Amino acid sequence: DAKTTQPTSMDCAEGRAANLPCNHSTISGNEYVYWYRQIHSQGPQYIIHGLKNNETNEMASLIITEDRKSSTLILPHATLRDTAVYYCIVGEYGNKLVFGAGTILRVKS
Amino acid sequence: SQTIHQWPATLVQPVGSPLSLECTVEGTSNPNLYWYRQAAGRGLQLLFYSVGIGQISSEVPQNLSASRPQDRQFILSSKKLLLSDSGFYLCAWSVEFEGSPLHFGNGTRLTVT
Numbered sequence: 001d002a003k004t005t006q007p008t009s010m011d012c013a014e015g016r017a018a019n020l021p022c023n024h025s026t027i028s029g030n031e032y033v034y035w036y037r038q039i040h041s042q043g044p045q046y047i048i049h050g051l052k053n054n055e056t057n058e059m060a061s062l063i064i065t066e067d068r069k070s071s072t073l074i075l076p077h078a079t080l081r082d083t084a085v086y087y088c089i090v091g092e093y094g095n096k097l098v099f100g101a102g103t104i105l106r107v108k109s
Numbered sequence: 110s111q112t113i114h115q116w117p118a119t120l121v122q123p124v125g126s127p128l129s130l131e132c133t134v135e136g137t138s139n140p141n142l143y144w145y146r147q148a149a150g151r152g153l154q155l156l157f158y159s160v161g162i163g164q165i166s167s168e169v170p171q172n173l174s175a176s177r178p179q180d181r182q183f184i185l186s187s188k189k190l191l192l193s194d195s196g197f198y199l200c201a202w203s204v205e206f207e208g209s210p211l212h213f214g215n216g217t218r219l220t221v222t
Contacts, residue, residue: 032208043115043199043213044153051208093209094141095166099153 003027004088009104012082018075020103022088025069031091033064035073037084038102044087047073078107111136115200115214122221128173128187130217132200135181140202142183143211144175147197159183160205195221 005023012018024033034049048055048062050071055062061074075082087102112135122128134140144156155168157175165175172191176184183200197218201211 030207034210036211041197041216041218043201043216044211046210046212049208049210092207094203094205094211095143095155095158095168097211098155099145101152 003031003090003098004100006086006088006100006103008101009106011106011108012075012078014080014107014109015077018073018078018082018105018107020073020075020086020088020105021070022072023070024088024090027068027090032093033062033068033071034089034091034097035060035062036087036089036099037082037105038087039084044099047086078105080107080109083107111202111212113200113202113212113214115198115217117217118215119218120220122190122219124192124221125189128185128190128194128219130185130198130200130219132183132185132214133181134183134202137181137202137204139180141205142177143201143203144173144183144185145199145201145213147199147216149196153199157185190221192221195219 032049035047036044038044050062064071085102089097091097115132143158145153147153159165159177173187197216199216200214203209203211
């Protein structure tokens with residue numbers, strides 16, 4: 001079973017920041033937080049991951065709370081092309097990563 | 110840079126026919142390789158993973174098998190397809206250390222009729 005809890009769906013206005021929350025209260029010390037997204041009929045796309053510190057790359061920022069029990073993925077300026085299912089996963093690596101149902105993000109003009 | 114290739118993109122097969130889906134990775138050596146299946150409207154289910162040539166671990170009992178004949182080649186097979194084998198099949202790779210993300214191919218959509 002997935003170790004994370006995410007909202008089923010969210011809406012965001014185009015050009016605004018999209019903040020996607022994730023709860024992972026049972027995360028263990030050596031488990032990372034990974035974020036992926038899946039656009040319809042495509043394979044999941046890796047976005048970002050982190051262990052303790054906040055992370056930023058060209059796609060997004062990942063904010064992890066100090067107790068590591070929750071995190072937020074931030075898409076700074078959402079576009080229509082960011083409409084997708086976003087998966088938050090905790091695990092060490094590889095076969096230990098379990099995908100849940102994710103959050104359907106709809107970016108609206 | 111590393112790339113992963115899956116083919117075919119779509120496939121329609123009759124019940125009872127055999128299946129062979131192929132996945133290859135370029136730009137990395139000794140990757141871990143994975144086969145996932147995604148049923149319509151559902152999450153991803155890990156089917157098989159491999160940490161090296163000839164080493165296959167099965168996650169769920171099923172009608173499918175996997176093989177890894179070469180370091181960067183992963184094959185998903187079935188001798189006789191069932192209707193329940195329909196789905197979106199995804200191959201992925203990673204390296205084996207903590208904090209290593211999975212990288213997915215574009216998938217094969219299989220419809221068994």
